[in-house]
Amino acid sequence: MEIDADSATFLYVHGAGNKPPEDDLKRAWDEDLFERDMGERTRMVYYADLLHDHPAAIAADACGTGGALGALVSDAFADTALVEDTQVRETFGKMTPDGQEFALALTISMAARAASTTGFAPTAVARPAAGVATLLPLPAPLRRLLLRQLLSHLIPDANGYFFTGARDTIRDRLRRALGAVDGPVVVISHSLGTVVAYDVLSEAGSARKEVPLFITLGSPLGYTEIQDVITRPLKVPVPVRLWTNFADPLDLVTLDTTLADDFRTGAKVIADIAMDNPSPNNHASCGYLRSRRLREAVAEAT
Structure with a gap:
């Protein structure tokens, strides 16, 4: 894949949870991926x-803690009552009724996959990526810690995106950036x-855009509960020439490390790449962005 070095623009779409101010977050992603400020070549869809x-404060580097998974496991075993967290219960109580139902179903699905020997829910028909069976199941205290993090960050924002009026406003940020x-x-x-990126790129209004590379990091798109509320049919969006999906088998958000077996409509192919995210929680964006394999994937576009 060859892209003119002066014409390719990179759009970042951040994940769930509160974030530092837009400019700070954009610079952090630049440093993580390119090891320098990329100026106008990159833009954050905030x-x-x-x-x-x-906005959140500029947090300590989530990739700086040594030991990665080991550090997280240690923290998990130090606290066996994490699922009783008051803040989680309060957050859940503020969700819409549809969001509460969604949160329960998704959390149960994630827990079932994390507890299985393959990382897949018992009803899944897909085969796990190489190496997953030897890494899972996750220890019960670790599952509790990760599920607490999900309930505190991913699921409340997913509720906001899927079940409130924020959905179209969030999409419009990316629509305008693409335009x-x-x-x-x-x-x-x-x-x-x-x-968010999948939904917008799947819209008819995005069909004429040229998207030579679509990269997903730590994506929950493999979960049936997510697939039920996104744009269907499940397929590679029309403007996307190549979709590369990076997933850590120990990232609870993406225990099903493959998307190609779900988004099969059409002739295009998704490249699923299992990788080790060295961040302590195995889901942090910095861990994915700093990986050699990801940098190689975007090298031709820089």
Whole structure:
């Protein structure tokens, strides 16, 4: 794949949870992926302000903790009552009725996959990626910690996106960003951002855009509960020439590391790449963005 170095623009679509201010987050992604400020070559599609009252502080580097999974397991075993977290219960209580039903179903699905020997729910027919069976099941305290994080971050924002009026406003941020770019666009998305990006790229209004590369990192698109509320039929969006999906088998958001077996409509192919996210929670965007394999995937577009 060859892209003119002066014409390709990278659009970042961040994931769930509150975020630092837009400019700070954009610079952080630049540093994580390209190890430098990319200026106008990259743009952050920012929507955290639509779901949270105030920007988050610039957090400590989530990729800086040594030991990665080991550090997280240690923390998990130190606290066996994580699922009783008051903040989680309060957050759940603020969700819409549809969002509560969705959250329960998705959490149960994630717990079932994390507890299985393959990382797949018992009813799944797909085969796990190589190596998953030897890495799972996750220890019960670790599952509790990860599920708590999901309930605190991913699921409340997913409720906001899927079941409130914020959905179209969030999509419009990406629509406008795509419309402001002349020439090829490389879309790099993480977590809930992969859902937003998939929905917008699947719209008729995006069909004429040139998207030589669509990258999803730590995507929940493999979950049936997510697939039930996104744009259907499940397929590679029309403007996308290549869809590359990066997933850590220990990332609870993407225990099903493959999307090609779900998004099969049409002749295009999704490249599923299992990788090790070295961040302590195995889901942080910095861990994916700093990986050699991801940098190789985008090298031709820089």
